[in-house]
Amino acid sequence: MPYKAAVLTVSDRSARGIREDTAGPAVIERLKQAGWEVVRYKVVPDESPDIYATLVTWADLGMAHVILTVGGTGFGPRDITPEVTRRVIKREAPGLAEAMRRASLEKTPYAMLSRGVAGIRGHTLIVNLPGSPKAAVENLEVILPVLPHAVQLLLGERAAEDEHREMQQGMDVDVDVHEHTHNHHHDHHAHEETAEDAQDQD
Amino acid sequence: MPYKAAVLTVSDRSARGIREDTAGPAVIERLKQAGWEVVRYKVVPDESPDIYATLVTWADLGMAHVILTVGGTGFGPRDITPEVTRRVIKREAPGLAEAMRRASLEKTPYAMLSRGVAGIRGHTLIVNLPGSPKAAVENLEVILPVLPHAVQLLLGERAAEDEHREMQQGMDVDVDVHEHTHNHHHDHHAHEETAEDAQDQD
Amino acid sequence: MPYKAAVLTVSDRSARGIREDTAGPAVIERLKQAGWEVVRYKVVPDESPDIYATLVTWADLGMAHVILTVGGTGFGPRDITPEVTRRVIKREAPGLAEAMRRASLEKTPYAMLSRGVAGIRGHTLIVNLPGSPKAAVENLEVILPVLPHAVQLLLGERAAEDEHREMQQGMDVDVDVHEHTHNHHHDHHAHEETAEDAQDQD
Numbered sequence: 001m002p003y004k005a006a007v008l009t010v011s012d013r014s015a016r017g018i019r020e021d022t023a024g025p026a027v028i029e030r031l032k033q034a035g036w037e038v039v040r041y042k043v044v045p046d047e048s049p050d051i052y053a054t055l056v057t058w059a060d061l062g063m064a065h066v067i068l069t070v071g072g073t074g075f076g077p078r079d080i081t082p083e084v085t086r087r088v089i090k091r092e093a094p095g096l097a098e099a100m101r102r103a104s105l106e107k108t109p110y111a112m113l114s115r116g117v118a119g120i121r122g123h124t125l126i127v128n129l130p131g132s133p134k135a136a137v138e139n140l141e142v143i144l145p146v147l148p149h150a151v152q153l154l155l156g157e158r159a160a161e162d163e164h165r166e167m168q169q170g171m172d173v174d175v176d177v178h179e180h181t182h183n184h185h186h187d188h189h190a191h192e193e194t195a196e197d198a199q200d201q202d
Numbered sequence: 203m204p205y206k207a208a209v210l211t212v213s214d215r216s217a218r219g220i221r222e223d224t225a226g227p228a229v230i231e232r233l234k235q236a237g238w239e240v241v242r243y244k245v246v247p248d249e250s251p252d253i254y255a256t257l258v259t260w261a262d263l264g265m266a267h268v269i270l271t272v273g274g275t276g277f278g279p280r281d282i283t284p285e286v287t288r289r290v291i292k293r294e295a296p297g298l299a300e301a302m303r304r305a306s307l308e309k310t311p312y313a314m315l316s317r318g319v320a321g322i323r324g325h326t327l328i329v330n331l332p333g334s335p336k337a338a339v340e341n342l343e344v345i346l347p348v349l350p351h352a353v354q355l356l357l358g359e360r361a362a363e364d365e366h367r368e369m370q371q372g373m374d375v376d377v378d379v380h381e382h383t384h385n386h387h388h389d390h391h392a393h394e395e396t397a398e399d400a401q402d403q404d
Numbered sequence: 405m406p407y408k409a410a411v412l413t414v415s416d417r418s419a420r421g422i423r424e425d426t427a428g429p430a431v432i433e434r435l436k437q438a439g440w441e442v443v444r445y446k447v448v449p450d451e452s453p454d455i456y457a458t459l460v461t462w463a464d465l466g467m468a469h470v471i472l473t474v475g476g477t478g479f480g481p482r483d484i485t486p487e488v489t490r491r492v493i494k495r496e497a498p499g500l501a502e503a504m505r506r507a508s509l510e511k512t513p514y515a516m517l518s519r520g521v522a523g524i525r526g527h528t529l530i531v532n533l534p535g536s537p538k539a540a541v542e543n544l545e546v547i548l549p550v551l552p553h554a555v556q557l558l559l560g561e562r563a564a565e566d567e568h569r570e571m572q573q574g575m576d577v578d579v580d581v582h583e584h585t586h587n588h589h590h591d592h593h594a595h596e597e598t599a600e601d602a603q604d605q606d
Contacts, residue, residue: 074355075295075322075327075352075355075356076355076356076358077325077356077357077358078358079293080293082293082294083292083293090487091483091484091486091487091519092486092519093479093517093519094296094501094505094519094521095505095515095516095517095518095519096516096517097296098300098502098505098506098516099505099509099513099516101296101297101300101301102300102304102506102509105297105301105304109301109347109348110348110351111297112297112298112300112301112345112348113295113297113298113348113351113352113355114297115293115294115295115296115297117296120479123481125479143516145513146513146514146516146517149514149517150479150517153478153479153480153517154479154480154481155481156480156481156482276557277497277524277529277554277557277558278557278558278560279527279558279560280560281495282495284495284496285494285495296498299498300502303498303499303502303503304502304506307503307506311503311549311550312550312553313499314499314500314502314503314547314550315497315499315500315550315553315554315557316499317495317496317497317498317499319498
């Protein structure tokens with residue numbers, strides 16, 4: 001079973017039909033090549049309520065493991081995708097945005113004007129991509145190799161967490177060939193414990 | 203018509219006249235070399251109200267396209283420039299601060315102690331530079347090539363946004379030779395639209 | 405007199421005694437090798453109140469110059485160390501987290517999933533390290549060379565601030581061989597001044 005992605009293009013002109021959205025479809029194409037199922041695609045203008053409602057709905061209804069926004073991350077007066085995303089996410093994942101900007105910076109100094117953020121809401125990862133088709137796909141390439149593992153961790157799969165620890169330790173593990181069972185309703189509260197369980201070694 | 207910059211040195215000792223501010227003038231000198239008009243220069247102590255009032259006033263009165271602060275970004279007990287700046291800006295631009303730290307890190311590991319931030323308030327970009335003259339100018343060098351284009355985008359110039367998209371796409375565009383008209387009162391609401399205009403492709 | 409560090413391991417399973425904490429001891433061992441005195445070590449589960457109470461108590465009672473947390477920085481449903489740390493710190497130090505992630509990224513792309521933050525509360529620096537022993541020590545290696553100087557600056561030692569300015573200016577200063585007096589109750593308010601002292605050069 002493939003992982004599920006949703007793509008939200010944020011663009012005044014594409015939303016108005018003045019300019020066809022090419023960046024969103026380019027991102028979708030690349031996701032499909034990588035074996036992802038793209039379950040949602042939508043175009044909204046650079047308006048806070050439109051962006052917010054879509055992200056929250058998609059995340060809270062568990063429609064996709066990963067939501068990629070496309071556009072609205074620059075310095076234009078109406079570019080507000082990162083600000084809305086920050087309000088939607090509960091836990092920021094700054095390493096993804098840093099890695100994308102770092103890779104882009106090797107191609108163009110204008111990459112430092114990208115203001116994209118990434119973070120987690122519930123079991124869904126949300127990542128901002130820039131608005132040009134080429135830059136959006138290039139940024140996606142940077143994070144694509146780690147997305148399957150990120151999703152496994154988000155789903156609270158204990159095996160994934162152990163595997164992650166091993167990978168952090170430098171073992172040569174290829175996540176793509178691993179067998180995984182996807183239990184999206186995995187009860188992560190099973191790991192909860194009371195403070196009394198804590199062995200205070202202070 | 204050149205772009206306008208303002209420089210705010212944040213230093214207790216320079217504000218008291220104990221140590222002459224050399225970092226601010228070094229930044230001003232470099233800006234002028236690059237063709238910028240420096241319209242304001244001020245020295246304030248590491249006091250939140252002084253820093254806040256200056257940044258907000260300069261930004262909201264549209265005095266400068268870019269405000270550069272110098273100093274107060276370190277680990278000293280009174281270094282609070284980033285915290286005040288975060289309250290002033292409405293939209294963070296983390297890529298600028300990341301790029302400056304990354305470049306500095308190649309010269310000294312102490313660059314990781316720089317806590318500077320960058321962001322946008324209205325049509326003004328505010329960037330924190332470190333307090334030493336050498337480090338301040340070195341950090342400025344990193345962002346100087348993209349500042350003119352950042353200003354064009356901030357002013358909501360549609361041409362700049364199109365150009366930015368092209369540049370993101372890897373076209374070899376030299377921003378410095380472009381003709382631009384600077385209409386600071388450019389009505390970016392002209393791009394507003396209602397939600398009904400949105401072509402929901404969900 | 406050596407600088408003081410405290411280590412807080414955040415791990416459900418280690419707190420329950422299911423898995424022995426090896427990452428915390430590995431960090432402690434490395435700190436001792438570098439000449440640090442490790443004054444506190446504790447293991448808590450991934451619970452917000454446990455993490456918060458420990459960090460605030462250790463920082464506000466001045467128990468350590470640097471607190472290192474180990475674990476809880478990933479994408480697992482219960483990984484909340486960065487979120488709790490953000491509420492504890494008063495001034496963020498993003499350069500430390502960026503530098504650690506950047507160094508780790510050269511070893512594994514999974515480093516971009518590390519969500520660790522760093523920042524200052526009072527005179528104490530708090531840094532999140534990842535949960536695997538190997539990654540935790542590798543991350544510590546990145547910041548270890550600048551920690552003594554960071555502490556000096558935090559303590560408000562004027563000499564350290566001057567030295568920092570010189571180091572930023574590219575002088576070849578080796579902080580490790582410097583003589584320092586550690587006055588932890590150094591009155592940084594001695595540097596305070598009124599707004600009237602400010603020489604407004606506007």
